[in-house]
Amino acid sequence: MSLKNILLRTINQKNKYINLAATAVKINQEQYNYREQNRQYRKTVATALFSSVLIGTVLAEKSKNESKGKDKNKDDNICEAGERRPDLPTYRAEEVSKHDSVESFWVIYKNGVYDVTSFLPSHPGGDQIMNAGGLSIEPFWNVYGMHKTKDICALLESYRIGNLHEDDMMDHSGDELWVKEPSRDKRLIVKTSKPFNAEIPAKLQVEHFDTPNELFYVRQHMPVPELDSSQHRVRVTIENGETVTREFSLQQLDMFPRTQVRAALMCAGNRRSEMNEVKPVKGISWQGGAISNAVWEGVLLVDVLRACGVDNTDVAGKHVIFTGSDIDATGVNFSTSIPLEQALNPSNRILLATHMNGAVLPPDHGHPLRAVVPGAPAVRSVKWLESITISKDESSSHWHQKDYRSFNASKTWETADFATAPPIYSLPVTSAICDPANGDTVVAKNGVVEIRGYAYSGGGAKILRVDISPDCGETWVQAEEMQTDDAPPQQHYSWTLWTARIPVRKEQKEIELWAKATDSNFNTQPEKFDDIWNIRGLLSNAYHRIKVQIKH
Amino acid sequence: MSLKNILLRTINQKNKYINLAATAVKINQEQYNYREQNRQYRKTVATALFSSVLIGTVLAEKSKNESKGKDKNKDDNICEAGERRPDLPTYRAEEVSKHDSVESFWVIYKNGVYDVTSFLPSHPGGDQIMNAGGLSIEPFWNVYGMHKTKDICALLESYRIGNLHEDDMMDHSGDELWVKEPSRDKRLIVKTSKPFNAEIPAKLQVEHFDTPNELFYVRQHMPVPELDSSQHRVRVTIENGETVTREFSLQQLDMFPRTQVRAALMCAGNRRSEMNEVKPVKGISWQGGAISNAVWEGVLLVDVLRACGVDNTDVAGKHVIFTGSDIDATGVNFSTSIPLEQALNPSNRILLATHMNGAVLPPDHGHPLRAVVPGAPAVRSVKWLESITISKDESSSHWHQKDYRSFNASKTWETADFATAPPIYSLPVTSAICDPANGDTVVAKNGVVEIRGYAYSGGGAKILRVDISPDCGETWVQAEEMQTDDAPPQQHYSWTLWTARIPVRKEQKEIELWAKATDSNFNTQPEKFDDIWNIRGLLSNAYHRIKVQIKH
Structure with missing residues (x-):
């Protein structure tokens, strides 16, 4: 399993984590399934190692170049950093691992050792970089492939201080993370390939009122998970003093009335490239192609929640947390939430969808089950849906807490307070x-x-x-x-x-x-x-x- | 009754209407009540004479002067037009009455006869002026008192061609229309006194989260009707092949659960004075004071409609027409409508309200019953509510068809098509x-x-x-x-x-x-x-x- 490999590699980087890692690998390999693996690892190791990173961000400068550029469809991911440099000193991994604080912050990339202490404040992904202190950044970059551009690698190389001792080199290639990515329509305009983010060309947008599935824009935060529709379950958990849990197979979901909703999904960052012209911003440099339209089919979330015992009492201030099967470099599943009152309002027509324009959901759009939250930014329409939790708290994930919130034009990364900024649950005209x-x-x-x-x-x-x-x-x-x-x-x-x-x-x-x-x-x-x-x-x-x- | 007087006076102006008038006045005076009188007169006489006029419009120039002016609280209604002028010829009413077309259009004001043919295209109230062809404009001006300004009277006088023969003079003073107006708080900023339109001073807006009733801004289209809460009925009519009608007294409405909704009401023309600075617009020159906030109490419209047999079948494209007891110069009741699907959505919290901030509705705010349509422009929250009709058509009233619709910045009164412009059912931020x-x-x-x-x-x-x-x-x-x-x-x-x-x-x-x-x-x-x-x-x-x- 690729996940296990990433975790093991990362674990092996630091001796002090060896005991934890040993506990983790003891889990009976035959018994664990995809979900249990995530959960177990998350509890024991992953959260101790690092939380999530750099979600969907690219340097604004890169976006600018791309939008002017000649070859928009090709991901510019040739990274020349990390070659061995005979002119520089050699460090052991143990020495590097000591430099993991804001006072002295080193990282490894392939053969290279880098002192990026002075870069920390300007890291587009903010504090997430702290998780890589004294370690190789390759496992992170394997998941967030948008780092692998000439510009970013040249920037990294400018912080080069030495070489990693040959005995401490590890294989972090991580290619297996991406081998199961679905094939995609060549007409899509690729913004980043790992994870895959691509917009629909503008002229094709207006060719079809309902966008053909293969042309529907794609926004991934991580590799696409491969799920078996006959085995897939969605778990509904209601935290209300005691915790009540129910699981539904797709067949069991069909006991609820099936319905269709025609809805556009739009990324909250659509048309970001135009805002970027005013002053650089962080994020994928979408033109206007991060919106498409489809007829979604499935069952109403409100019906499922009612069947699980959710009524109108004690709903104010609660949330519905959607969790997908896609996981980040630390084994944390993608997750976000919406207010419970929004979920229970039948006018909002929120679906647990299995079909898109009459066909089974394609892997890129959440096969075999996704939430569809019409009228909300597409991030709330969680793909590869594996759990729904009613909670008094919003999702605690990075994607919910540290992204998809709005600030006024004078807030900087230093002054913006994500904790008090309201999450974006709807979109403007x-x-x-x-x-x-x-x-x-x-x-x-x-x-x-x-x-x-x-x-x-x-x-x-x-x-x-x-x-x-x-x-x-x-x-x-x-x-x-x-x-x-x-x-x-x-x-x-x-x-x-x-x-x-x-x-x-x-x-x-x-x-x-x-x-x-x-x-x-x-x-x-x-x-x-x-x-x-x-x-x-x-x-x-x-x-x-x-x-x-x-x-x- | 003031209404009867207006109608009779107007009827008497033209001999050809005498027979119709005679039919109308035969109605047994003891038997008719307020509502029946309206209906009977409307059918037989009023619509033949004129439809509604100049709703709530003032010359933009006046607004401008007012906003700059010294004495904002005083209605500038001293009209010096219509004095007898010995230097001009004398006309009989019969002669004047022949000039009622766009080729030749005369009107009477007190002693004066005016040829306003060339003014017709620039009349702020549009085609409504055509109803006064060959007649005295005084009955109209009595209802739409905002005409009675020095500027407008001077403008009228510039079209003067003669005097009305003394034998044809009639008393159109119409003062009795206004004698029953409620007393108002002196702190309100009066924009027009007849009908009464007044905003709350800005500094008082922010003094109270729920605006005290006496400071709540007032927007009237006509004189305030005097209604007896013990006698008042609201009739619900469902046009669905056959017509089903039910009537409710206020006591009978109380069989539905009473509820409260905190809602601001805002005139769709609030802050018009600022737009007027760009280029003159038509309408009361509101500053920011045409919005106030209150806790409304009553029963939910959706409950009443359900009890009257309205279900979810065959609702698409239908409308709920609200009719108030306030009537214009021609006996037509104020009326407007909202889409039925909007009315049936419980989230919209539409009330039939009897109370405002804990007190019985004041006369200026719809005593004893008004609709409250939260989130919509205040015009939809019909005051003095006497009927609710479910219909396949929108309200046919002037106020619904010829006002409260929106156009882009390039549309003029000549190019704007009210029939295809969507009515305003919600308000922007x-x-x-x-x-x-x-x-x-x-x-x-x-x-x-x-x-x-x-x-x-x-x-x-x-x-x-x-x-x-x-x-x-x-x-x-x-x-x-x-x-x-x-x-x-x-x-x-x-x-x-x-x-x-x-x-x-x-x-x-x-x-x-x-x-x-x-x-x-x-x-x-x-x-x-x-x-x-x-x-x-x-x-x-x-x-x-x-x-x-x-x-x-």
Whole structure:
């Protein structure tokens, strides 16, 4: 098992952990199953070693280069760090392991030893780096493959102080973590390959009202787990003084009425690349392609919770924690939560879904079971769902506590207090022009240029209007065609595709186009990114602006 | 009865209507009650004469003058038009009555005859003026008293062509329409006195989390009806092939569980005066005082509808029409509607309310019964509620069809299509600084200026953050104190009062402050009014900006 291997390797790095490791490996190999393994390791070893790291972050500079770059589809993961350097001294692993504090912080990468003490404050993943003090960073980088870029490796190399003694070298290649990744459609625009994060090309977004499964954008935090639908169980745990637990196979879930919900899922970081132009932010440099639309099928979460005895008493302030089968470098499962009252409101149409656009869920989208929380940022729609816990506390995971929260434009990584910032459980109104793209040449027919795009708003709000300005706000042209679905008021979870026809002048060679949408709460998009800028680049919903050339 | 008098007077203006009028007045005076009178007259006479007029509109210029003016609390209703002018010819009423088309359009005001043909396209109330062709405009102006300003009377007088023959003069004083108006708190800032529209002063808004009833802003479309709570009935009519009707006294409504909802009500035109600075709009020139907060008590509309046989079948696309007892110059009751699916969603907490902050509803707020539609523009919370109709159509009233809809910034009164514009059933996020006011001098204590205000978002969204910029967007200071209530997620209908502490420099003499709020859907306010400008001045929710002097 790859997990065991990672843990063992990491454990072996430090002698002081050997006893713990010995306890851990005693577990009968025949008996443990995937889930029990996670749990046992987490308890005994993993949490003692390190917690999670660098979730989905890339250096903003890299994003910038990528968005300008020539070859967007290729992950730039050739890392030349860690070659043996005869000009530098050699250190034993034991010596390196002593440098694990903010006063002196060394790490190992392949043959290289690095003193990154001065880099600690500027690590994009914050304090998570502290878990790697005195150790090899390879096990971490194997899971968070977005580190393996030329830029980051060059940065690492600039902190080089020596070589690791040859007797202490270990194989951290970790390739087996990724060998079971599903095959993906070549048309997806890969942002990072390990973990796999890829957006749908803009022009394909507007080709289909329900995005074909193979084109649905992909956002992974970790390797894709391989699950057997006939063996899969989801456990419902209710912590209420005493703890009550029930388990459901997929067949058992089918005793609840099956239902369909048409819903777009959008990453809270969609359109981050535009916010990044104002001032660098941390996170995958999504253009507008981290949103897609589908018809999801499954059973209603509220039905399952009711059957497990959850009623309307004592619900205020409680949470529903969703846990997936995907695990990080330390054996911690992905997890996040939503408020219980939100989960119990039937209008929210929250699903335990097995199907997507009529087909069984693909591995990249949570096979065989995922939560679908319509109107919420997609991170709450936990894939590979293996447990649901009703708790008085929010999920304690890194992903819930240290990410997907919002701050004002003046908060820095030093001043932002994640503990008091409210988690993002819904999304603001947004829109994007998908066709033409920025820089395209468009043909005017009878003095009119046709443009197409999407619009979306969270929390069940419907898009009522999309307005396009062809003259930097002087005038606004309302999109005429709005493709949407007929969900009831306040339960509109689908996106809207729109077409607008913009009159252009005979002699006009270039046009700048601005798009903004208005939703059924009559919220509109902010004009610019400056005032909604935030350290994490989330909720990036200002006007979408492009420039195109006109051919008459 | 004042209504009868108005109608009779108007009827008498045109001989051709005399027969209809005779039919109308035959109705046994002892038998008719308030409601039957409305209905009978509407059928036989009123609709033939004129429909509704100029709802709540004032010339934008007037608003501007008012907001700059010295005496904001006094209605400027001294009209000097209509004096006899010996230099002009005399016309008989019969001659005037022939000029009732767009080719030639005359009206009468007191002694004066006016040819306003060229004014027709610029009438703020649009086509409604056509109902007064060849007639006296006094009955209309008696109901829509906001016409009676020096500016408008001078404008009218500029169209003067003659005098009305003395034998055709009629008394249209109509004072009795207004004699039963309730007394009002002197601290309210009166925008128009007939009908009565008044806002709460900003500094009093932030003094109380639940606004005292006597300070709750008042928005009337017509005179306040005088209703007897012991006699009052609300009729529920379900049009579903056959029509089913049930009536409830207030005592009978009490068979449903009574409940309380804390909700702010805000006029969709709140903060219109700021949008008016960009380009004149039509409507009462509200500052930020057309919002107040209260605890409403009554029974849930959904319970009453269920008891009347409304279930979940065949609800899509249907509407709930609320009709009040207040009537316009033509005998038409105030009415508007909301979608039935919105009404049936228990999360929306829609009330038939009898109490406000623990007291019986005051006359200005709908005594003895009003709808309260939390999260929606206050116009949907129909006062003096006398009927509820489930219908496949929206309310056909002027107020529903020709007002409270939204357009983009490029639509004019000529191009705006009210029929296809969606009605406003929810409100976007907004905020305002209440204390200090623009132009005030504030005292800095220990280098800090304290400011207070409100924030609100419709559709049940909670305010999560209020940010203040003391330097035109360079930096943002998050408000520290947020007074709110603990409603469940997505059911947050109360406003939020906030306090922020802004550091100022020692030598700083002046400061410009910007306020913006973020709600639980993470929608924020637009930066400026230009791009959300609309002909009716609705949904005016851009940043609130003030300048104040600093005393150290």
